[in-house]
Structures are given as structure tokens and as C-alpha cells.
Amino acid sequence: MKLFLLQSQAEVRRxxxxPYFVFWSLLMPLVFYFIFTNVVSTGVPDQDEWNAHFLMSVTAFSVMGSSIMTLxxxxVQERTEGWTAYLETTPLPPVTYFxxxxxxxxxxxxFSIVFIFLAGRIINGVSLGAAEWFLSGLWILTASLPFLALxxxxxxxxRVDTASGISNLLYLALALTGGMWMPMEVLPEALQMIGKWLPAYPxxxxxxxxxxxxxPExxxxxxxxxxxxxxxxxxVYIRKRQDAMQT
Incomplete structure (x- = not known):
């Protein structure tokens, strides 16, 4: 447990x-939020409801991207640079590492959730009850586990460049088909049908x-x-195959 806590603290600091995390996970979602709530005319009947709805979207967008791309x-970088191989010579178990x-x-x-929620409050005056702020933040945090696994x-x-390209593609495709940039109802029916079975929409x-x-349903x-x-x-299966090929 001590090794786990120390390693977790080190990860947070890193x-x-x-700067890649700060830009893509914090600044870019806020730019999207400002544009789609203050610049682009969406024609929604209730602007306050849209401001709150899209705040949840960009927060989920940020956490999902951080899970897939940053992690x-x-x-990949640590393995290609030899850091993972070095850690295997220490008492840190592989399970604890992951x-x-x-x-x-x-x-x-x-931190990301609180930061973006505060920005939504400041930029557009989004007003929710204490329970709504807490429960929506808790949901975005706990329901991000599948994306951490991804x-x-x-x-x-x-390769780092392969991982970067594929993670970007996954991230953007999930955001688009999950209705995080625009309501699902305005997407083509084929995308709606596919998106509702992918993890980003739920x-x-x-x-x-x-x-x-x-x-939540x-x-x-x-x-x-x-x-x-x-x-x-x-x-787990891929990791075992990789270990078997190295022995």
C-alpha cells in the first residue's frame, strides 16, 4: 500500500x-465551451439549460481524453525509454505500477472536474444545486473507468507516434458519436444508432x-x-502475449 501511494503521488506530480495535459485536458475544453455557448448560435430555446448541458459535455470530454491520451x-513513452524495464528490477509489482x-x-x-465546473460558473453563470454539482462530478469521475482501461x-x-495517432482518433470519434459536441438528435441516424452502443454516449x-x-439509466x-x-x-491478454513473446 505504501508503494502504491508513493507511486500515485509521483504520477499526479508528473x-x-x-504542458500537453494542461493544454488538451483543461484549456481546449474551455475554448470549446466558450465558443459553443457564447459565439456559435445554437438556436436552443433555453440557453441556461444548454449552458449546463454543454458544461457536462466538455467536462466528460476532458476526462475521457485525459484517460485515453495522457495515460x-x-x-508507451515509459516503456520505450526503458523506465518500465528499470522498474521491473525494483520491489514495485507490475499490478501496483498500472x-x-x-x-x-x-x-x-x-482537479479537472472542479476546474471546469468553476469555469462554467464564471463564464456563463451555470447554477446547479449542491447535490447536482456533486453527483454529476462523481458520475464523471467514476464512470471514466472504462476509458482509463482503454x-x-x-x-x-x-511506438509513441502510433499510440498518439490512434488515441487521438479514438478520442475524437468517441466524442463525436457520443453527442459531446452536439446533441445526438442532430447527428445522422446511422451515427446515432452506433453511438448509443459506444461508451461515450452512456x-x-x-x-x-x-x-x-x-x-443514470x-x-x-x-x-x-x-x-x-x-x-x-x-x-491483460495483450500484456501476457507480449511477455510470452519476449521469453
Whole structure:
């Protein structure tokens, strides 16, 4: 447990020192938020409701991207630079290494959620009840686990440039088909049908429902749990195959 806590603390410090994280996970979502709520005319009947809805979208967008890209690319970098091989000579178990990565990333997500929520309050005066702020933030944090698992899968790739390209593609495709940039209803029907079975839509939908007074749907929770199991299982299988090929 002590090794886990120390490694998690180190991960948090390293992430905050990374300008890539600050730009893509904090500044870019706020730029999107400002543009789509103050510059682009969406024609929505209730602007205040849209401001709150899109605040949940950009927060989920930020956490999802941080899980897939920041975590995944960093894992590839550490392995290609020999850091992972060095850690294997220390008492730190491999399981602790990966779980501390995910835990450290989750701590950073708490900061991201609070930061973006505060920005929404300042930029557009988004007003929610204390329970709505807390529960929507808690949902965005805990329901990000499948994306952290996907980030671990990305981190098993052999090259940094490959991991960067694929993680960007996954991130943007999930955001688009998940209704995080625009309501699902305006997307083509084919994209709507596909998107509702991908993890990004149930992820965002849970937060959208909470700020409207409803709980996340059980089928969405089941989908996210299923994707978590799928991505973790695939990551374990790929890791075992890689170890077997090296021996």
C-alpha cells in the first residue's frame, strides 16, 4: 500500500508538470465551451439549460481524453525509454505500477472536474444545486473507468507516434458519436444508432440526466461496466502475449 501511494503521488506530480495535459485536458475544453455557448448560435430555446448541458459535455470530454491520451501515451513513452524495464528490477509489482497510474490519473480528474465546473460558473453563470454539482462530478469521475482501461490498452502499443495517432482518433470519434459536441438528435441516424452502443454516449448521458433530476439509466451503467471488463480483459491478454513473446 505504501508503494502504491508513493507511486500515485509521483504520477499526479508528473501529470501537472506536463504542458500537453494542461493544454488538451483543461484549456481546449474551455475554448470549446466558450465558443459553443457564447459565439456559435445554437438556436436552443433555453440557453441556461444548454449552458449546463454543454458544461457536462466538455467536462466528460476532458476526462475521457485525459484517460485515453495522457495515460496511454505516457505508458508507451515509459516503456520505450526503458523506465518500465528499470522498474521491473525494483520491489514495485507490475499490478501496483498500472493501478497507481490509474489512481493518479483519477486524482487529476478530480482537479479537472472542479476546474471546469468553476469555469462554467464564471463564464456563463451555470447554477446547479449542491447535490447536482456533486453527483454529476462523481458520475464523471467514476464512470471514466472504462476509458482509463482503454488508456492502458493504448499504453501497450510499441511506438509513441502510433499510440498518439490512434488515441487521438479514438478520442475524437468517441466524442463525436457520443453527442459531446452536439446533441445526438442532430447527428445522422446511422451515427446515432452506433453511438448509443459506444461508451461515450452512456458516459455523457449519465451527467446530462443528473442535472435534469434523473438518475443514470441502468442499461448505460451496464454498458460501461461491460466496456470496462472488455478493455481490462483485452489489456491483460495483450500484456501476457507480449511477455510470452519476449521469453
Amino acid at each position: 501529470i501537472f508538470r506536463n 496511454g501515451i505516457r505508458l 493501478t497507481s497510474k490509474m489512481a493518479g490519473q483519477s486524482v487529476v480528474h478530480v 488508456g492502458v490498452m493504448v499504453g501497450l502499443m510499441k 458516459y455523457g448521458s449519465g451527467a446530462w440526466g443528473i442535472i435534469r433530476g434523473s438518475a 441502468w442499461r448505460h451503467i451496464g454498458l460501461l461496466i461491460g466496456y470496462l471488463a472488455l478493455f481490462l480483459g483485452a489489456a
